Amino acid sequence: MSFLAILAGIFEGFGVTATITFYGMLYAVPFALVFGILQHFTAGPARVVVTSIIEFWRSSPVIILLFVFYYSLPSFGITLSGITVGAMALGLNIGGYGSQSVRAALQALDPGQVEAGRALGLRRLQILALIELPQAFKAMTPTFINQFIQLIKGTALVSLITLTDMTFRAKEISQLQYNPVGTYTALLVAYFLVCYPATIFGRWVEKRVSIEGRGQRDL
Amino acid sequence: MDMTSPQAAGAAQTDIAVEITGLDKWYGSFHVLKDIGLSVRAGEQVVICGPSGSGKSTLIRCINQLEQHERGRIMVNSREVGPKVRDMHEIRRDVGMVFQHFNLFPHLTVLRNCTLALTRARGMARREAEAVARHYLERVRIPEKADKYPSQLSGGQQQRVAIARALCMNPKVMLFDEPTSALDPEMIKEVLEVMTRLAEDGMTMLCVTHEMGFARKVADRIVFMDGGCIVEEAPPATFFDAPKTDRARLFLSQIL
Amino acid sequence: MTFDFSFALSIVPTILAAMGMTIAVAIVSCFGAALLGFLLEILRRTGKPMGYLMRFVIDFIRSTPVLVQIYFLYFVLPFYGVTMPALVVGVLALSVYYSGYLAEVFKAGIDSIPSGQFEAAKALGLTRIDAIVFVVAPQMLRNVAAPMGNYFVSLLKATPYLAVIAVPEMLGAAMEVASDTFRYAEPMVIVGILFLILAVTIAQFVRLLEQRLLASAKR
Numbered sequence: 106m107s108f109l110a111i112l113a114g115i116f117e118g119f120g121v122t123a124t125i126t127f128y129g130m131l132y133a134v135p136f137a138l139v140f141g142i143l144q145h146f147t148a149g150p151a152r153v154v155v156t157s158i159i160e161f162w163r164s165s166p167v168i169i170l171l172f173v174f175y176y177s178l179p180s181f182g183i184t185l186s187g188i189t190v191g192a193m194a195l196g197l198n199i200g201g202y203g204s205q206s207v208r209a210a211l212q213a214l215d216p217g218q219v220e221a222g223r224a225l226g227l228r229r230l231q232i233l234a235l236i237e238l239p240q241a242f243k244a245m246t247p248t249f250i251n252q253f254i255q256l257i258k259g260t261a262l263v264s265l266i267t268l269t270d271m272t273f274r275a276k277e278i279s280q281l282q283y284n285p286v287g288t289y290t291a292l293l294v295a296y297f298l299v300c301y302p303a304t305i306f307g308r309w310v311e312k313r314v315s316i317e318g319r320g321q322r323d324l
Numbered sequence: 325m326d327m328t329s330p331q332a333a334g335a336a337q338t339d340i341a342v343e344i345t346g347l348d349k350w351y352g353s354f355h356v357l358k359d360i361g362l363s364v365r366a367g368e369q370v371v372i373c374g375p376s377g378s379g380k381s382t383l384i385r386c387i388n389q390l391e392q393h394e395r396g397r398i399m400v401n402s403r404e405v406g407p408k409v410r411d412m413h414e415i416r417r418d419v420g421m422v423f424q425h426f427n428l429f430p431h432l433t434v435l436r437n438c439t440l441a442l443t444r445a446r447g448m449a450r451r452e453a454e455a456v457a458r459h460y461l462e463r464v465r466i467p468e469k470a471d472k473y474p475s476q477l478s479g480g481q482q483q484r485v486a487i488a489r490a491l492c493m494n495p496k497v498m499l500f501d502e503p504t505s506a507l508d509p510e511m512i513k514e515v516l517e518v519m520t521r522l523a524e525d526g527m528t529m530l531c532v533t534h535e536m537g538f539a540r541k542v543a544d545r546i547v548f549m550d551g552g553c554i555v556e557e558a559p560p561a562t563f564f565d566a567p568k569t570d571r572a573r574l575f576l577s578q579i580l
Numbered sequence: 581m582t583f584d585f586s587f588a589l590s591i592v593p594t595i596l597a598a599m600g601m602t603i604a605v606a607i608v609s610c611f612g613a614a615l616l617g618f619l620l621e622i623l624r625r626t627g628k629p630m631g632y633l634m635r636f637v638i639d640f641i642r643s644t645p646v647l648v649q650i651y652f653l654y655f656v657l658p659f660y661g662v663t664m665p666a667l668v669v670g671v672l673a674l675s676v677y678y679s680g681y682l683a684e685v686f687k688a689g690i691d692s693i694p695s696g697q698f699e700a701a702k703a704l705g706l707t708r709i710d711a712i713v714f715v716v717a718p719q720m721l722r723n724v725a726a727p728m729g730n731y732f733v734s735l736l737k738a739t740p741y742l743a744v745i746a747v748p749e750m751l752g753a754a755m756e757v758a759s760d761t762f763r764y765a766e767p768m769v770i771v772g773i774l775f776l777i778l779a780v781t782i783a784q785f786v787r788l789l790e791q792r793l794l795a796s797a798k799r
Contacts, residue, residue, distance in 0.1 A: 164737070164776055165737075165775060166738065166740045168743075169775055172751070172772075173771075173772040176768045177765040179765070180583045180765040259645070261645035272648060272651075275651075285655035285656050286656050286660075289651055293644045293649070296643065296648060297643045300643035304643050388702075389702075390703065413702070413707050416703055417704070417705030419703070429700070429714075429719075430719065440714055441704035441705060441706055445704065445707070490703075493705065
């Protein structure tokens with residue numbers, strides 16, 4: 106089997122990798138936005154609750170989250186498909202990280218912006234939607250792209266709960282014929298082909314954001 | 325020196341500390357140094373002055389190759405320097421440099437700032453190096469600060485340490501790149517005093533500075549630069565009292 | 581099969597016993613990653629061909645999943661006659677993966693050192709290596725303390741990946757219990773809880789250490 110044939114075989118699993126990534130984003134983005142904003146707004150016991158939820162998803166190793174939900178939920182009477190468990194565990198883990206960049210971006214804004222909104226007679230949620238979030242999004246974009254890449258790479262884990270993603274396909278191929286060098290090299294290349302464009306795009310965005318950034322550089 | 329020996333000609337040549345001929349340098353398309361020729365004898369003190377952007381800092385930074393020239397030749401202590409010279413770090417050990425912003429190493433004590441190059445570049449034992457360093461800290465009148473960190477010193481004190489650090493290497497030439505420009509007025513004097521004594525001891529010095537009082541008192545020669553060219557070169561008395569060019573006259577009228 | 585709480589409690593000591601291994605793997609890998617990352621970054625700053633090559637190596641490491649890198653080293657190295665215990669392969673893989681990230685951290689750390697420091701080192705006639713060791717590295721370390729701390733926590737959370745090559749860290753120990761007893765739910769929940777406690781504790785500890793370091797750096 107030639108290297109290209111192996112690579113093609115591995116890309117048969119791309120559909121699953123992409124699906125998990127897509128559903129993962131459906132968990133990650135809302136979670137990051139909602140919990141990042143909640144953490145920004147809440148205080149006292151409410152904030153402790155919000156922070157605890159974020160920390161649960163963020164501080165648990167993603168591989169353990171995946172195994173806990175995959176192996177343990179059935180014994181509590183909950184059965185979910187592998188795709189759902191994978192997307193949820195990976196997505197909410199990344200969402201936990203994302204919430205921190207949302208909160209950081211909101212906190213980095215000049216408090217004068219909120220005051221100016223208040224002075225214009227806007228309600229708090231209007232200020233958030235019209236003034237704070239649009240400005241925070243810019244600062245968040247590079248981190249979001251990085252976290253997106255982390256999510257794609259994280260999907261390799263679903264091969265451990267028997268979903269036939271790219272990594273799983275590679276393992277199948279290497280069992281069919283003893284060629285670990287070719288197979289695992291091809292697998293590295295496959296992920297590189299998928300993630301590298303995003304890396305480059307992320308770097309480009311980061312450069313633009315930091316150049317436009319309010320007075321971050323003197324030159 | 326035995327002038328009748330066959331080496332006489334060679335010995336005369338080593339009397340020249342820095343010899344620059346036909347030097348050109350560009351920043352992109354901007355021609356910063358234009359056909360510079362300058363020769364500095366051992367033991368001579370030369371002050372380079374001129375309006376900002378005239379290329380004077382760039383010129384002395386070419387001498388120890390912190391900047392690289394595109395054309396021409398620079399000889400330092402009879403050795404050519406340039407981008408292709410492999411043992412540049414060895415040549416630099418004989419050329420001391422004092423910067424506008426001191427550039428002391430903030431993570432090292434004053435003493436270690438002075439001994440670092442001695443121990444690492446000259447391979448001197450730590451104890452011996454410390455003796456050398458204390459000697460020069462004494463000379464710049466700051467021996468009591470040896471165990472402090474740079475951030476605990478005033479600007480003037482930091483600059484004197486920087487001078488001591490350069491002197492520790494026992495350089496044959498000292499380059500000063502606007503050594504007092506970043507200092508508060510009350511600290512300029514203490515640094516100039518140290519430099520004056522250094523000149524009196526016969527150190528070969530190339531000094532970019534706006535301190536015209538110092539230049540008049542200490543320099544053997546003033547080199548006036550403008551627009552990347554050496555416009556005028558004269559002893560201080562001539563330069564200050566009877567400048568030949570309009571550009572020098574204009575510069576002096578603005579600065580004095 | 582329902583969740584058996586008394587069984588869950590009974591396996592806590594077994595999994596706790598593997599905590600030492602988890603921490604040791606994280607610490608050793610962190611040193612490995614720092615050394616390798618620093619080397620990558622220093623080489624990236626040398627001449628053109630080498631610089632581009634290292635840039636590519638760093639991007640490649642960052643654009644492929646750590647799980648796949650573990651498989652790669654584990655299955656490919658023996659093929660070339662390099663056989664190492666799984667533990668060594670695991671530490672090596674984590675070191676390589678995080679070296680890509682630490683190289684970027686070091687890049688930022690070096691870029692924030694004033695250029696005058698490099699000039700002073702040159703002007704004094706220090707060799708390149710001496711300038712790196714005595715002038716650049718110590719100042720860089722002060723700049724990178726905070727992000728290094730974050731990556732150490734991140735590395736700690738990546739140690740359970742090594743369970744896939746049977747390194748006996750916490751998840752590995754839990755998997756062993758699971759395959760011995762055919763009960764997966766309890767070991768996974770227990771390892772999840774224990775790891776969460778460990779990760780949050782270490783993160784707090786790292787934050788404390790950072791503050792100490794920053795305070796002492798302000799002399």
